[in-house]
Amino acid sequence: MTRVSRRASNRREKQQRILTAAIQVFAEMGYSAATMERIAEAAHLSKPTLYQYFDSKDALFKAMMSAPRDRMMEVFDTPESTNHVAQLLSFARAYADIVMRPEYLSLARLIIGEAQRFPDVGRAYQASGPDRVLDRLITFMEAQKACGALQFDDAELAAQDFWGLILSAPRNRALHEPDNLPSAAQTARYVENGVRVFLKAYGVNSAQDLEDLAKLLNR
Amino acid sequence: MTRVSRRASNRREKQQRILTAAIQVFAEMGYSAATMERIAEAAHLSKPTLYQYFDSKDALFKAMMSAPRDRMMEVFDTPESTNHVAQLLSFARAYADIVMRPEYLSLARLIIGEAQRFPDVGRAYQASGPDRVLDRLITFMEAQKACGALQFDDAELAAQDFWGLILSAPRNRALHEPDNLPSAAQTARYVENGVRVFLKAYGVNSAQDLEDLAKLLNR
DNA sequence: CAAAAACTTTACTCATCAGTAAAGTTTTTG
DNA sequence: CAAAAACTTTACTGATGAGTAAAGTTTTTG
Numbered sequence: 001m002t003r004v005s006r007r008a009s010n011r012r013e014k015q016q017r018i019l020t021a022a023i024q025v026f027a028e029m030g031y032s033a034a035t036m037e038r039i040a041e042a043a044h045l046s047k048p049t050l051y052q053y054f055d056s057k058d059a060l061f062k063a064m065m066s067a068p069r070d071r072m073m074e075v076f077d078t079p080e081s082t083n084h085v086a087q088l089l090s091f092a093r094a095y096a097d098i099v100m101r102p103e104y105l106s107l108a109r110l111i112i113g114e115a116q117r118f119p120d121v122g123r124a125y126q127a128s129g130p131d132r133v134l135d136r137l138i139t140f141m142e143a144q145k146a147c148g149a150l151q152f153d154d155a156e157l158a159a160q161d162f163w164g165l166i167l168s169a170p171r172n173r174a175l176h177e178p179d180n181l182p183s184a185a186q187t188a189r190y191v192e193n194g195v196r197v198f199l200k201a202y203g204v205n206s207a208q209d210l211e212d213l214a215k216l217l218n219r
Numbered sequence: 220m221t222r223v224s225r226r227a228s229n230r231r232e233k234q235q236r237i238l239t240a241a242i243q244v245f246a247e248m249g250y251s252a253a254t255m256e257r258i259a260e261a262a263h264l265s266k267p268t269l270y271q272y273f274d275s276k277d278a279l280f281k282a283m284m285s286a287p288r289d290r291m292m293e294v295f296d297t298p299e300s301t302n303h304v305a306q307l308l309s310f311a312r313a314y315a316d317i318v319m320r321p322e323y324l325s326l327a328r329l330i331i332g333e334a335q336r337f338p339d340v341g342r343a344y345q346a347s348g349p350d351r352v353l354d355r356l357i358t359f360m361e362a363q364k365a366c367g368a369l370q371f372d373d374a375e376l377a378a379q380d381f382w383g384l385i386l387s388a389p390r391n392r393a394l395h396e397p398d399n400l401p402s403a404a405q406t407a408r409y410v411e412n413g414v415r416v417f418l419k420a421y422g423v424n425s426a427q428d429l430e431d432l433a434k435l436l437n438r
Numbered sequence: 439c440a441a442a443a444a445c446t447t448t449a450c451t452c453a454t455c456a457g458t459a460a461a462g463t464t465t466t467t468g
Numbered sequence: 469c470a471a472a473a474a475c476t477t478t479a480c481t482g483a484t485g486a487g488t489a490a491a492g493t494t495t496t497t498g
Contacts, residue, residue, distance in 0.1 A: 229475090229476090264476075264477095265475090265476065265477055265478085267476070267477065267478090268475075268476055268477080271474095271475075273474085
């Protein structure tokens with residue numbers, strides 16, 4: 001005699017299973033090539049049951065795409081540090097960890113590939129992922145400027161530059177070549193270089209920052 | 220009595236028309252949603268005729284994708300200048316001009332969206348576009364290091380950084396939001412900022428470089 | 439345990455689309 | 469200029485897949 005009826009919780013659980021299956025199948029095949037039959041199979045239920053949960057393929061796709069997906073914001077779940085160098089490094093590493101995961105890349109490919117046919121999906125993703133990360137980065141940059149650690153005119157450009165320096169070329173390659181992802185070591189090399197170059201260009205006291213960074217990198 | 224038979228030249232012209240139509244339709248709809256009927260229509264001929272030129276949808280797609288498309292290398296069709304600042308600026312502008320064009324973005328979305336199902340298409344694109352540009356940039360970077368204008372340990376990282384600084388955030392947004400492209404003025408702002416930051420981090424004599432850049436930007 | 443609600447299955451409809459057969463048209467060549 | 473060759477079109481075939489109807493099965497709950 002559960003308080004929340006078993007039926008209702010089953011329903012929620014199944015809905016979740018469908019969404020998980022959908023994300024897998026859509027990401028693997030693309031919107032058009034994915035079939036409802038296959039999604040049903042992956043969710044371990046039948047097509048008509050699937051249609052009890054979502055009215056159409058389109059509706060399922062949109063529901064799946066607008067399900068909360070805050071992975072990218074995990075970037076900021078790092079212990080606050082008083083040192084801006086350590087903080088930039090940990091942002092950069094967390095960002096790389098998330099963004100270079102195969103599932104995350106598959107999702108990005110799907111969104112980009114369907115951006116023309118599903119403009120609101122693309123917009124929603126941009127708003128809930130990159131834009132939010134950028135906002136937080138801008139806030140961070142401004143704080144560092146205020147306390148005299150970084151210098152720049154335009155915080156938005158500074159934030160974008162930080163971002164662009166970290167992974168842009170390897171991530172682009174990864175989007176084009178799903179089965180040729182860089183190793184963790186290679187990714188680390190790009191990330192560390194990105195932070196180094198950012199500090200060189202934006203640090204008030206770059207020489208000191210680079211020394212600090214070198215120390216952090218040698219444990 | 221034409222030397223090259225009328226039939227043969229018609230054939231070549233029609234093949235070209237098909238490839239052009241294919242690129243349009245595929246880029247707009249994606250591989251699966253594009254129909255051979257629609258491509259035929261766009262090429263002003265009928266489906267069976269289309270099949271005389273290409274054996275299958277798959278073959279047409281691959282042929283279209285491996286047609287020479289050297290747009291990106293146009294980046295380097297700029298007058299050689301003795302000044303590395305002017306040269307970097309003109310690379311950056313040429314790159315932005317090409318890469319932010321709607322057709323080029325559509326093609327990139329298509330390639331990324333189908334990268335999982337057509338891995339060789341993704342690989343071929345990476346090899347003939349980004350990789351070639353990167354190679355040329357590396358060569359350039361090394362020459363500038365040799366003549367004492369730039370400093371760095373790793374030319375590949377320097378080239379990637381230059382690239383990442385120019386357009387990475389706005390281009391990513393453009394991939395997600397096809398109908399929210401930045402204006403020419405906005406793009407110019409990103410590009411100019413990118414060059415500035417690159418010089419600050421990599422220039423042997425950054426102060427002078429930044430002055431040179433400022434002069435170039437004010438005509 | 440019985441009524442009901444949820445779920446599954448079988449077995450469809452209908453539309454779309456890759457690919458083709460065969461008839462019709464144009465171009466080439468003897 | 470006429471017959472052959474190449475090309476194009478109209479009108480199909482067959483497969484696939486979105487979505488559904490209706491009958492049968494399990495699970496939940498009173």
